[in-house]
Amino acid sequence: MLQLTEITKAVGQLDEEKLNQLLESFVSGGPTEEEAQVVVNACQQGMAIVGELFESGEYFVGDLIFAGELLTQSMEMLKPVIGRGKSVKVGKIVLGTVEGDLHDIGKNIFRSMAEAAGFEVYDLGIDQKPSAYVDKIKEVRPDVIGMSGVLTLALESMRKTVDEICKAGMRDKVKIIIGGNPVTAEACMQIGADAFTTNAADGVKICQAWVK
Numbered sequence: 477m478l479q480l481t482e483i484t485k486a487v488g489q490l491d492e493e494k495l496n497q498l499l500e501s502f503v504s505g506g507p508t509e510e511e512a513q514v515v516v517n518a519c520q521q522g523m524a525i526v527g528e529l530f531e532s533g534e535y536f537v538g539d540l541i542f543a544g545e546l547l548t549q550s551m552e553m554l555k556p557v558i559g560r561g562k563s564v565k566v567g568k569i570v571l572g573t574v575e576g577d578l579h580d581i582g583k584n585i586f587r588s589m590a591e592a593a594g595f596e597v598y599d600l601g602i603d604q605k606p607s608a609y610v611d612k613i614k615e616v617r618p619d620v621i622g623m624s625g626v627l628t629l630a631l632e633s634m635r636k637t638v639d640e641i642c643k644a645g646m647r648d649k650v651k652i653i654i655g656g657n658p659v660t661a662e663a664c665m666q667i668g669a670d671a672f673t674t675n676a677a678d679g680v681k682i683c684q685a686w687v688k
């Protein structure tokens with residue numbers, strides 16, 4: 477049985493031992509990829525609790541760092557289930573966290589899921605300048621550009637990145653999807669992206685529809 481509330485609570489309380497226990501028992505039960513995606517969502521909800529406790533002054537930056545490590549570790553445990561990738565590549569995605577933002581947990585989750593769905597993902601890493609996306613587009617000719625960011629300031633960096641892609645004359649050659657907690661329909665329109673999401677699994681579905 478999926479103990480989703482327990483998983484969310486363990487992440488929120490930074491209870492590494494309990495979280496490992498829950499995830500080990502989940503993985504050993506031979507779950508499906510869909511079930512693993514539900515567990516990823518439960519972990520993500522736990523991170524929202526961590527964020528709230530940080531905002532209320534109960535958690536400090538050190539706790540955020542630990543929470544980040546905890547989620548990265550959890551993704552490693554879930555990877556064998558999520559990453560049963562297809563060997564035939566369905567399309568190319570250039571992915572990165574935009575300039576000024578160092579958060580990469582959500583980006584990495586999206587990468588794992590996109591790779592599992594058969595995409596070839598070129599991960600630029602964190603704090604990426606607009607020129608890095610443009611250079612990579614010229615080099616690998618991707619179908620999709622994925623931009624990630626969780627800071628409010630990331631939205632401005634995303635807008636600048638789309639502008640640079642337009643200036644380089646490559647906008648009509650790629651689809652652009654933005655992800656991360658602050659993205660909204662309004663932000664998506666202002667940035668000039670084609671789609672937005674705060675859920676990696678939905679992001680993969682959108683990319684799949686684009687390359688069909």
Ligand code: B12
Nearest residue numbers: 527544578579580582622624627628655656657674676679
């Ligand atoms: C962990 C964390 C950190 C870790 C990051 C570790 C890491 N390796 O990423 C560390 C400690 C480094 C950190 C640093 C900071 N952080 Co921080 N951090 C968080 C925290 C708790 C969780 C973020 C996270 O990983 N969420 C879980 C992931 C899974 O969610 P997600 O990113 O949204 O991703 C999902 C989807 O959005 C989607 N997705 C994501 N990207 C993409 C991309 C594409 C293409 C697609 C399709 C989908 C997709 O898929 C994912 C899975 O579904 C949040 C609080 C919160 N509630 O978000 C604060 C938070 C983001 N941090 C915050 C702050 C203020 C900071 C610091 C400035 C703190 C400081 N004083 O130094 C620094 C900033 C450093 C910088 N320049 O970036 C604020 C941001 C405020 C704001 N509005 O701008 C938050 C909201 C906390 C708060 N409530 O105040 N942080």
